[in-house]
Amino acid sequence: MATSEKSEVRRRLRARRREIAAERDGAADGAALVAEVGVLVRRLGLAAGATVLSYESVAGEPPTQALNAWLLGEGYRVLVPDTLPDLDLGWHELAPGDGTVRGLGLEAVGDADLVLAPGLAVDGRGTRLGQGGGCYDRALPRRRAGVPVLVLLHPGEREADDVLPREAHDVPVDGVVTADGIHWPDPA
Numbered sequence: 539m540a541t542s543e544k545s546e547v548r549r550r551l552r553a554r555r556r557e558i559a560a561e562r563d564g565a566a567d568g569a570a571l572v573a574e575v576g577v578l579v580r581r582l583g584l585a586a587g588a589t590v591l592s593y594e595s596v597a598g599e600p601p602t603q604a605l606n607a608w609l610l611g612e613g614y615r616v617l618v619p620d621t622l623p624d625l626d627l628g629w630h631e632l633a634p635g636d637g638t639v640r641g642l643g644l645e646a647v648g649d650a651d652l653v654l655a656p657g658l659a660v661d662g663r664g665t666r667l668g669q670g671g672g673c674y675d676r677a678l679p680r681r682r683a684g685v686p687v688l689v690l691l692h693p694g695e696r697e698a699d700d701v702l703p704r705e706a707h708d709v710p711v712d713g714v715v716t717a718d719g720i721h722w723p724d725p726a
């Protein structure tokens with residue numbers, strides 16, 4: 539069944555992430571992600587005031603702290619998720635400086651002009667494998683039509699020539715941003 543296949547793949551990808559992350563230079567990657575997302579927002583024509591959904595990276599993930607600070611400095615509105623008890627996602631707005639603004643509800647996804655999502659891997663068809671909560675599969679259908687979703691990965695985490703397990707609820711993503719560049723999978 540697809541769910542157990544996924545958990546095996548997830549185990550392998552988590553182990554791979556630990557190995558890759560141990561070799562990465564976090565400060566350099568933080569700066570590289572700023573540069574790549576800078577290219578992306580210009581390509582998308584996102585003006586100051588546009589809303590970007592990001593997240594607060596934890597150890598081992600591609601680092602988002604510099605990226606989020608840069609986005610705020612450019613005048614974007616930056617929303618990051620709060621995991622709710624049912625594994626759905628609420629959101630709050632990052633404020634320049636440290637503090638957070640008010641908590642926003644589930645429907646804040648509808649404000650997004652761009653989504654930068656976490657994940658463990660993305661394949662060549664845009665199938666994303668995440669941490670197994672299904673959080674983004676719940677949240678992403680609330681975005682407006684056409685709003686791009688890009689997953690931040692480490693170099694080496696794209697499964698460009700492979701096929702990740704995809705279930706009916708899985709929301710395909712539009713692209714991947716790594717410290718090495720922006721990558722656009724072909725839709726399935």
Ligand SMILES: Nc1nc2c(c(=O)[nH]1)N(C=O)[C@@H](CNc1ccc(C(=O)N[C@@H](CCC(=O)O)C(=O)O)cc1)CN2
Pocket residue numbers: 593594595596599619620621625627656657668669670671672673674
């Ligand atoms: N930095 C960061 N923030 C993030 C995510 C992420 O991947 N990275 N998320 C990306 O989604 C969301 C949190 N994801 C979560 C994924 C799983 C579980 C969780 O409790 N999992 C259970 C097993 C669930 C199950 O299999 O039914 C567990 O680990 O015990 C919680 C949050 C939102 N915030």
Ligand SMILES: Nc1ncnc2c1ncn2[C@@H]1O[C@H](COP(=O)(O)OP(=O)(O)OP(=O)(O)O)[C@@H](O)[C@H]1O
Pocket residue numbers: 541544656657666667668669670671672673674675676707708
């Ligand atoms: N839209 C949804 N509504 C209700 N439950 C869902 C939905 N999407 C996914 N789920 C549940 O979440 C579980 C985990 O999904 P999945 O393995 O695809 O997570 P993931 O995308 O890797 O995780 P995450 O988004 O948290 O990083 C699924 O088995 C399913 O039961």
